[in-house]
Amino acid sequence: MAVGDEQAAVSFVRRYQRKVFGLALSMVGDPALAEDIAQEAFLRVWKHAPVFDRRRGSVATWALAITRNLAVDFLRLRRAVVTDPTDEIWAGLTSPQAPDELAELAEAKARVAEALAAIPPEQSRALVLSAVLGYSATEISKLEGIPLGTAKTRVRRGLMKLREMLDERTTTS
Amino acid sequence: MSGPLPPECAGVAPSLVELALGVLAGEERVRAVAHVEACSACSALVSELSAAADELLHLAPGVEPPVGFEARVFERLGVRHRSRGPALLKRFDPARPLSQGGRPGAEGAMAPRAEGAMGPRAEGASAARAARAGARWAHGIGLHGWRPLRVAGVLVAAAAVFAGGVLAGGVLAGHQPPSGQPSAQPSAQVGAAPSALETVALRSGSEAVGSVMVYAGNPTWVFIYMDNAAWTGELRCQVVEYQGPALTLGEFWLSGGRGAWAARVAEPAGRLKEARIVDSRGHVLAVAHLS
Numbered sequence: 333m334a335v336g337d338e339q340a341a342v343s344f345v346r347r348y349q350r351k352v353f354g355l356a357l358s359m360v361g362d363p364a365l366a367e368d369i370a371q372e373a374f375l376r377v378w379k380h381a382p383v384f385d386r387r388r389g390s391v392a393t394w395a396l397a398i399t400r401n402l403a404v405d406f407l408r409l410r411r412a413v414v415t416d417p418t419d420e421i422w423a424g425l426t427s428p429q430a431p432d433e434l435a436e437l438a439e440a441k442a443r444v445a446e447a448l449a450a451i452p453p454e455q456s457r458a459l460v461l462s463a464v465l466g467y468s469a470t471e472i473s474k475l476e477g478i479p480l481g482t483a484k485t486r487v488r489r490g491l492m493k494l495r496e497m498l499d500e501r502t503t504t505s
Numbered sequence: 506m507s508g509p510l511p512p513e514c515a516g517v518a519p520s521l522v523e524l525a526l527g528v529l530a531g532e533e534r535v536r537a538v539a540h541v542e543a544c545s546a547c548s549a550l551v552s553e554l555s556a557a558a559d560e561l562l563h564l565a566p567g568v569e570p571p572v573g574f575e576a577r578v579f580e581r582l583g584v585r586h587r588s589r590g591p592a593l594l595k596r597f598d599p600a601r602p603l604s605q606g607g608r609p610g611a612e613g614a615m616a617p618r619a620e621g622a623m624g625p626r627a628e629g630a631s632a633a634r635a636a637r638a639g640a641r642w643a644h645g646i647g648l649h650g651w652r653p654l655r656v657a658g659v660l661v662a663a664a665a666v667f668a669g670g671v672l673a674g675g676v677l678a679g680h681q682p683p684s685g686q687p688s689a690q691p692s693a694q695v696g697a698a699p700s701a702l703e704t705v706a707l708r709s710g711s712e713a714v715g716s717v718m719v720y721a722g723n724p725t726w727v728f729i730y731m732d733n734a735a736w737t738g739e740l741r742c743q744v745v746e747y748q749g750p751a752l753t754l755g756e757f758w759l760s761g762g763r764g765a766w767a768a769r770v771a772e773p774a775g776r777l778k779e780a781r782i783v784d785s786r787g788h789v790l791a792v793a794h795l796s
Contacts, residue, residue, distance in 0.1 A: 338584045345578050350567035353574065358565045367571055374578050389556055396562035397527075397555075404527050440563040448561070463558040464565060468528040488522040495557035 345374055348392055351437055352399050359403040359466055373399040404466040447497035455490030462487050514547050525554035573739050573758030709791040717793035721774035734762040741783045746776050
């Protein structure tokens with residue numbers, strides 16, 4: 333690895349490690365496992381950095397998506413029993429960012445939180461369960477005590493609505 | 506934005522949202538992926554939905570990773586790096602309870618601040634130099650490439666800064682005070698408490714692997730640096746009281762045999778018999794016998 337690459341890697345890890353680890357921890361709930369996932373996420377980010385397409389989103393979003401996918405893979409193997417996310421996890425997802433959070437991340441969170449607030453609560457909850465915490469429609473159905481079709485509809489409508497909201501904001505900004 | 510899906514996509518359309526969210530599994534996933542790879546309209550829709558879903562990931566809170574996380578990532582990436590003091594040290598925020606093995610009264614703490622936030626501010630030119638050196642250390646100068654004497658000087662300087670400028674000048678050149686002696690020159694700080702900084706070799710068997718410095722102030726501080734150890738990984742620092750138990754102050758990361766760490770201890774320095782480094786299984790790796 334070249335010196336310049338090393339410096340970039342060091343900067344990147346230091347910049348996003350709190351966010352990447354925080355997402356992994358929110359999803360799997362176990363610090364040791366979250367660390368394994370976060371480490372692997374950084375390895376994959378670095379491995380695939382040459383093919384990252386900036387037009388498809390920010391590098392932070394990309395790194396978080398890789399983290400989420402890794403955690404989902406794990407959860408798919410291990411989550412035998414569907415449990416309700418703890419109040420702590422929900423609070424973490426809905427509370428303001430810590431004061432030292434990077435400005436770019438705080439802005440991204442504010443933007444998506446605003447869009448999410450415009451979606452009916454049952455849809456936004458289903459959407460967060462699926463998109464952030466990795467629950468399948470079947471799992472949401474069991475968790476919420478609703479028919480599978482209803483769970484799928486909530487997630488689908490929620491995501492369609494979110495996409496519209498984010499598109500509108502992109503267009504008007 | 507992509508338009509309505511062609512009629513032939515109706516069969517797979519209900520799965521596209523879950524595919525975009527990354528939670529579709531089994532045969533449904535196989536069918537959906539196969540279709541999307543061959544269908545530009547569905548591929549465009551999934552990309553747009555994925556992008557929107559990914560934005561939701563920003564809702565996740567930032568959480569400080571475990572001590573040593575950064576070093577372990579760099580190691581796996583094959584990156585040479587300088588460790589950051591604060592990344593290790595800020596884990597031991599005095600406002601937070603100790604993690605496993607610790608107990609109330611033996612708190613870990615943040616790196617010393619050159620600004621005197623936790624002690625009287627050092628004054629005078631030599632104290633200012635000490636402050637600058639301490640600040641550099643506190644802001645993350647790693648040990649790689651540092652000669653032991655220089656590292657000792659910086660750590661002692663940090664201790665001096667923390668003690669409110671009780672130590673000055675000479676420590677920057679690596680002139681450590683005689684063991685067990687009041688190291689202080691008169692402090693420029695009126696009202697600063699008398700203090701002493703004891704420096705003791707940290708040994709693994711007969712081999713010196715670093716040093717432990719104990720600042721006998723209020724509170725007591727223990728500074729550790731290691732530059733000649735044969736280990737890499739997460740280690741635990743303990744102090745042992747005379748006729749008392751071993752107190753775990755916290756964990757720190759040693760990379761390539763080098764690392765530095767500091768913690769404050771509620772017990773008076775005079776009650777501490779030894780400081781030691783143990784591994785995750787509790788094996789004692791190195792000991793410093795305090796006077």
